[in-house]
Amino acid sequence: MRKIAVLVFAIFFAFMFLAAYDMHDFGAPPSEMDDYIIGGQNQTTGEWYGTQNDTGANNAVTAVVFDYRGYDTLGEATVLFTAIAGVMVVLRRRGKNE
Amino acid sequence: MIYNIPFFAVIILIAVGMYAVIFRSNLIKIAIGITIVESAVNLFLITLGYREGGVAPIYTNLPSGVAIPGGMVLPVPQALTLTSIVIGVAVLALMLSFIIRIYQYYGTLDSRKIRRLKE
Amino acid sequence: MSEKTNGNSEGLSPIVKVVSSMIFPFIMIFSFYVIMHGHLTPGGGFQGGAIGASAVVMLIVAFGARHTEKRAGEEKLSLFESMGGTLFVAVAIFGFIMAATFMSNFLVGSEIFGEKPPFGPNGGILNTGGILPILNFAVGMKVIGGLSAVVLAMALVSKEED
Numbered sequence: 001m002r003k004i005a006v007l008v009f010a011i012f013f014a015f016m017f018l019a020a021y022d023m024h025d026f027g028a029p030p031s032e033m034d035d036y037i038i039g040g041q042n043q044t045t046g047e048w049y050g051t052q053n054d055t056g057a058n059n060a061v062t063a064v065v066f067d068y069r070g071y072d073t074l075g076e077a078t079v080l081f082t083a084i085a086g087v088m089v090v091l092r093r094r095g096k097n098e
Numbered sequence: 099m100i101y102n103i104p105f106f107a108v109i110i111l112i113a114v115g116m117y118a119v120i121f122r123s124n125l126i127k128i129a130i131g132i133t134i135v136e137s138a139v140n141l142f143l144i145t146l147g148y149r150e151g152g153v154a155p156i157y158t159n160l161p162s163g164v165a166i167p168g169g170m171v172l173p174v175p176q177a178l179t180l181t182s183i184v185i186g187v188a189v190l191a192l193m194l195s196f197i198i199r200i201y202q203y204y205g206t207l208d209s210r211k212i213r214r215l216k217e
Numbered sequence: 218m219s220e221k222t223n224g225n226s227e228g229l230s231p232i233v234k235v236v237s238s239m240i241f242p243f244i245m246i247f248s249f250y251v252i253m254h255g256h257l258t259p260g261g262g263f264q265g266g267a268i269g270a271s272a273v274v275m276l277i278v279a280f281g282a283r284h285t286e287k288r289a290g291e292e293k294l295s296l297f298e299s300m301g302g303t304l305f306v307a308v309a310i311f312g313f314i315m316a317a318t319f320m321s322n323f324l325v326g327s328e329i330f331g332e333k334p335p336f337g338p339n340g341g342i343l344n345t346g347g348i349l350p351i352l353n354f355a356v357g358m359k360v361i362g363g364l365s366a367v368v369l370a371m372a373l374v375s376k377e378e379d
Binding site: 005009013016017020021023025026027028029032033034035037038039040051052058059060061063064065069072073076079080082083084086087090091 | 101102103104105106109112113116117120121145146147148149150151155156157158166167168170172173174176177180181184185188189191192195196198199
């Protein structure tokens with residue numbers, strides 16, 4: 001049982017080392033995919049786009065977390081609420097009043 | 099090859115974390131191993147979004163001479179990492195509360211003995 | 218201040234109790250600053266909430282868990298957390314009523330938080346941001362209440378064998 005675990009472990013990490021050689025270079029993301037969030041000026045019509053025009057916030061990361069992807073933050077607040085409710089159920093003391 | 103060192107650091111951290119989960123039998127060590135794998139995944143998400151010589155994507159008191167869409171780091175992977183860190187904290191709190199109850203009921207923290215002491 | 222430090226025998230020495238109860242309001246003010254300036258500087262709801270929760274944990278360590286449970290018990294912290302979650306969903310549904318989509322930014326042109334900053338580097342104006350400061354405040358309340366309740370429950374479960 002232990003030898004099977006060691007063999008699977010070794011094969012898995014050999015694959016991951018081969019995959020790390022094929023990743024893109026560390027400082028160059030493959031496309032300019034976030035330039036419409038950071039901002040700039042449209043060349044033909046001359047109007048501004050980006051974070052400061054759509055949301056009015058200076059911080060691009062907060063604007064992405066709460067405005068462009070606000071649904072994910074609502075789901076994360078639900079996960080936090082469920083985990084804390086689970087902790088309060090498991091660690092309940094034996095009835096102070098009953 | 100030497101420029102991809104953060105990706106190799108992620109692989110080493112995943113290896114250390116999974117070794118602790120598979121080959122150790124103390125419950126606290128298994129919880130620590132799960133947290134190490136969580137940290138490695140957060141590091142991988144941030145590493146994907148780095149641009150060479152970039153600053154943080156915040157316009158307040160920006161240093162002068164920074165090209166506006168080309169000299170800033172990508173903001174979307176940082177937002178996903180924020181969500182992942184908070185979910186990791188919530189899962190760790192739930193795991194530790196279960197370990198407290200298991201220790202009060204069985205008296206031991208060895209995962210090989212818990213299966214046999216059925217009372 | 219002597220009725221706080223001479224009453225109970227658990228917790229740390231009186232010097233620690235006096236100093237920690239004196240710097241607790243300053244830590245809560247710093248946490249509120251980090252939460253409300255989330256759309257201008259690095260920070261926001263989750264980071265400021267973690268600072269506020271660590272202030273409450275400092276009080277639990279200094280005064281003991283039973284004494285803190287009389288002042289800020291589990292029902293009050295749970296109510297604080299639920300109010301934060303309700304405020305988040307209420308603002309999102311209010312955005313659904315005013316505009317066409319759920320959680321839309323309906324305060325951008327109006328007077329409450331609605332200026333648009335000039336493009337490029339600037340000094341940071343607090344009046345901007347749309348619904349982002351209100352959502353930051355709701356998430357900050359949720360994180361403070363939730364993390365403090367978890368640490369208080371874990372500190373109290375080890376004292377019930379007495």
